[in-house]
Amino acid sequence: MASNKKLLVLPGDGIGPEVVGEVRRIVDWMDKRRHVSFDISEGLVGGAAIDAHGTPLTDETMADAMSVDAVLFGSIGGPKWEKLPFNSQPERGLLRLRKEMDLFANLRPAMVFDALADASSLKHELVAGLDIMILRELTGGVYFGEPRGIETLPSGERRGFNTQSYSESEIERVARVGFELAQKRNGKLCSVEKANVMESGVLWREVVTSIAKDYPDVSLSHMYADNCAMQIVRNPKQFDVIVTDNLFGDILSDCAAMLTGSLGMLPSASLGAEDPSTGRRMALYEPVHGSAPDIAGQGKANPLAEVLSFAMLLRYSFDMGEDADMIETAVGNVLGAGIRTADIAAPGQQAISTSEMGNALLKELDKLAA
Numbered sequence: 001m002a003s004n005k006k007l008l009v010l011p012g013d014g015i016g017p018e019v020v021g022e023v024r025r026i027v028d029w030m031d032k033r034r035h036v037s038f039d040i041s042e043g044l045v046g047g048a049a050i051d052a053h054g055t056p057l058t059d060e061t062m063a064d065a066m067s068v069d070a071v072l073f074g075s076i077g078g079p080k081w082e083k084l085p086f087n088s089q090p091e092r093g094l095l096r097l098r099k100e101m102d103l104f105a106n107l108r109p110a111m112v113f114d115a116l117a118d119a120s121s122l123k124h125e126l127v128a129g130l131d132i133m134i135l136r137e138l139t140g141g142v143y144f145g146e147p148r149g150i151e152t153l154p155s156g157e158r159r160g161f162n163t164q165s166y167s168e169s170e171i172e173r174v175a176r177v178g179f180e181l182a183q184k185r186n187g188k189l190c191s192v193e194k195a196n197v198m199e200s201g202v203l204w205r206e207v208v209t210s211i212a213k214d215y216p217d218v219s220l221s222h223m224y225a226d227n228c229a230m231q232i233v234r235n236p237k238q239f240d241v242i243v244t245d246n247l248f249g250d251i252l253s254d255c256a257a258m259l260t261g262s263l264g265m266l267p268s269a270s271l272g273a274e275d276p277s278t279g280r281r282m283a284l285y286e287p288v289h290g291s292a293p294d295i296a297g298q299g300k301a302n303p304l305a306e307v308l309s310f311a312m313l314l315r316y317s318f319d320m321g322e323d324a325d326m327i328e329t330a331v332g333n334v335l336g337a338g339i340r341t342a343d344i345a346a347p348g349q350q351a352i353s354t355s356e357m358g359n360a361l362l363k364e365l366d367k368l369a370a
């Protein structure tokens with residue numbers, strides 16, 4: 001029977017295919033043990049697509065991405081393609097996907113599994129059990145605003161300039177995603193801007209405040225971005241969902257990511273607009289890390305960021321929160337049992353391979369499903 005859960009898998013380059021391979025094993029497990037099947041197609045992206053087709057993303061793969069319910073992405077890039085002209089680089093494949101799917105909402109959770117709390121640069125008690133979500137607007141703001149450029153003034157001195165700009169509709173659509181996320185989590189949304197010094201921040205605050213009435217079950221607060229940076233390292237557990245613009249989100253999400261200690265543990269999701277007639281939303285899920293050419297092909301990659309990205313896919317594209325919880329619990333239990341890939345192993349602790357981590361997860365899932 002054909003499944004109504006259409007998934008496009010784009011493993012990409014370097015460790016991408018290795019970590020995506022471990023998710024494919026979980027998908028097979030779900031098929032057998034949970035009787036949940038996906039209609040999966042697989043495509044090439046990045047360097048792999050350049051080698052096969054001379055372009056980092058073919059029109060056919062782009063069309064596939066637009067037609068499925070969710071895209072699971074691995075990672076792209078590597079030294080082999082670094083000398084190509086800028087517009088032919090592997091990264092262009094990912095940028096095209098983000099642009100054409102209009103993925104304006106970037107979700108970056110910062111979760112600290114108890115067993116890894118000592119890997120954080122903050123004290124154990126500040127981060128143990130941390131689970132916050134940074135929602136970053138991804139397609140507007142100062143990175144895209146016009147006018148922009150470098151000009152030469154009459155004095156001969158050069159001036160660089162960019163424009164921070166947000167329309168009401170751009171603010172509203174990402175804020176609504178923030179409220180909806182908070183509804184699915186702990187009911188708290190903190191909106192972050194610099195309304196004290198920026199007009200775009202004043203408008204941001206007004207728009208977010210005006211739509212709060214549609215979400216009476218969410219408690220909304222506002223914070224200036226500089227204070228938020230301080231609070232994230234002072235007392236990160238005070239937050240549930242943070243919604244902010246492209247620039248502040250870029251910085252705050254990296255700051256929050258470091259609370260968790262390792263790049264191999266960080267998932268992300270990028271969402272587009274909801275189609276009002278079908279309720280369907282374009283979505284792409286990917287780990288935060290890159291293709292790690294230094295360890296590619298050696299079975300050393302930590303697959304957990306990709307696995308946790310898949311858990312986000314289940315939660316946000318298919319409303320399968322229970323299955324997502326089960327996968328996240330399996331990850332926590334495996335780590336709790338001291339099972340580690342090299343990137344998260346403490347000094348002297350034995351490190352296992354990518355596929356051994358996959359084996360441990362499947363064993364744990366078996367136990368949880370029993």
Ligand code: NAD
Pocket residue numbers: 015019074075076077078079091094263264286288289290291292293294295300301302303305343
């Ligand atoms: P990277 O994230 O690939 O690697 C940084 C370091 O972290 C490396 O030492 C790597 O071995 C380690 N690491 C990363 N992921 C890991 C994992 N899952 N398990 C264990 N160790 C892991 O970043 P980089 O070295 O700056 O970039 C390498 C290539 O990846 C470049 O071509 C870059 O352009 C590309 N890149 C792609 C993406 C993407 O696909 N979205 C993101 C960032 C970088």
